[in-house]
Amino acid sequence: MVSGRRIFAFAAAIFAAVLATVAVGSVGAQAAAASTAATPTVSAPAKKFGEGISMLLQVSGPKTLDLWRYGDTLSAVLMRSQLLHSVHRAYNDDPARLESLARYEGDPVVLDLRLSLEGRHVSARWEISSAEGAAKGTAAGAAAGAAAGAGAAEAKKVEGSFTKPAPSEDELASSFWVETVDAVNGFLSKLQVAHLRITGLPGTVVQGFGDPILLPDSGSLVLPLIVPARISWAAGTPERYPESGVFYASKDGETLAIPRRQWALDFGAYGFAFPELRLSFAPASRFFARATISQFGFGLSLQSPRDGVEEPLTLSFPLLQAGLGLGSYFAPPMKELRTYFATDFFVRLFSPQNRAIYLDPVAPIGVQPSYGIEWGRGPVARLYLEMGAVYYPWAKPGLMLASLGGDSPSSLVFWGNGWFPGENGWFLEIPIFRMGLRLRL
């Protein structure tokens, strides 16, 4: 039987915890969605990752000019530079693409190219920037400017222009862009380049640095980038929780560690009453090992008064369970609701009058298979509920029953052999509940 007042207090606490988890999960999910939606546009990368930096080329001009033709040829010429890794292009007649690039914040350098037609001549004005002044008046430029480092002490900007006769195809591929390319190379050579190490689980795909990065088997790679820089990154694998964040790079030798979420810390309640702590490790996405310390020195009791006597609100037993377990999820990590099965092996330790610690001779070892449900919207905080049974293979059933002190067991119990006090047998208790909050580290 349960006291209504205590049920209400307990339920309110659980509801508050659920709401808090939902709020945290929602924020995380939105951030992850925003990051993963910014699919980068790759302009035929012909180099290994880490060779050079990426650039956003904005091309604008009258519709009478074939802007795509000019942009593509300039991009191809620029890619001959060892300082550039990739060039992303955007045209003023392609608003959707501009919007897409605006959300993509990976390019630290922006080349704003403005073309105009003057009779039979083509006039080009460019502005190369890596700071706030890089992009004025376009969404893409605003995003790129933020990426290049809002905190830069000195805005880096180079401007130039030329007017030449309308070029042939050969001229576009060779001499037409000489001044522009020289200006870009000059600009790039003066930038402060630092090397950033990215670490994470092998196979993790990291976005936010131009092309998507695939972490190698070593789980680590180094890439150059212009600093200072504010990088909004997103990472994930098909079998991992998506991760995202913002990294501020300011000097050489820094490391961006993509959270691996292989460790989890559970703050739970055994039998909904006794706080316990559990640490788990998941080397793979579905399989995990865990260690649990269940203490019974303090617990909550929701029993209603018995024989007119108010039951104490807290319970205390000088008992401790220490266990190791293995388990496997039935669903991948990105699912809001995941179910799993685990089996824990534990020992029961007790301390009579707190003088010394002994292995409990009544039931020294227990095996606890359990079925769990884990729920959460983000990668960090998850609620879980487990239901299982405890099997004591080398117990003294008579003494287990005597340990109830004449009370009926709070669960269903079964036993074999050893009814008489002191005799050996097995003992089974079912069900056993656990619930709590799981934090992935």
Next chain:
Amino acid sequence: MKTRASSLGSAGAILARTVATLLAAVLLASCWRPIFDEQVSSGALFYDKIGSPFRTIGPVSVNSDMIDGAFLPERILDPYNGFWVRKESSSVTVNFIKYSGGSYALSTAATSMPANGGSLGFAGSAYFATNQTIILGTGDGTATTTMSLYTFTAGSPDSLSLTGNYAPAGVQSVLGLGATQVAGSPSDTIAFIYRNTSSQLMAANYTSSSAVPAIGSNAPLDAGTASVDAVGRAFIGVDGAGSALYYYGGGNTVLRWTWTTGVGASGTPATIAVQDPLVAVLSDGTLVCQGKDYLDAYRPDGSEIFSTPAGSVRFVQEVDYSGVEYCIFAQSLFAPKDNSGDTSVYIELWRRPTGSFSSLGN
């Protein structure tokens, strides 16, 4: 096609189901507690030291209100029967557990003893198989209490009756502190320990045995302070040429007075530090202390012999058999017969020669 709205609705349903599941589980499991009792587990630790019981009594069907009690076996080496003595707030209730025809039965309880009720303190008990007499020392913390003597009609343990209140000769109004078997004496020797109106501690033999050098009224022990007045904490022990009176003062302290025949020791008692309450003094002078979980043994000078978990295995008494003293231990375990809530009690008895009592610490 699944829309975002339907996704949100699905998530909300999942959340609602999760919360409902949690609350339902809380209701179901709110009464849960581990199947563990530190006394039972401590007692199981003691099995390795004390060995197998020589007698198992039960199962005896009992009511749940009998749980707070202790088994008092016959004062013989191989008892089958015994009393179940329960101390309550203002009385002592005794049932008789009798072996007959291969099974055990529980007699009707003799309740609310002594008849005069009051704020009863249980001062100790002794049970004699020979004449089926149980002696309960009682006291209520005033100077008007006497020792109560209850005797069963021979062969009819169900009919327990008060045969009279006993007071040492010449002393009609005393503060009873204990009724205890005298260690090292014939097993029917009981001493009453009391405090007179002059705050003097006295001990007197109930029987005519002279095993205890009488201190009588000629050699009173000075109680020293008024705090030596709790019932059930005083014990008599033989100490060398004389006798010793021990009083458990609570906490970690035992007071000890010694005397020889006709010579009272009225000075300040010696103080012995213990870890658990004093429950008996053996014939060889060993002090037996037992708390919730631990059994401790001390020499008369207060030095520790051993301290070991014993839990629900309780020291009961020391009996004499053909001149050899034995320590009797009993463990009373209540266990439900099944999930219906019916309860039975199992009583296991152990004996250990007093001469090898100290080996229990190994």
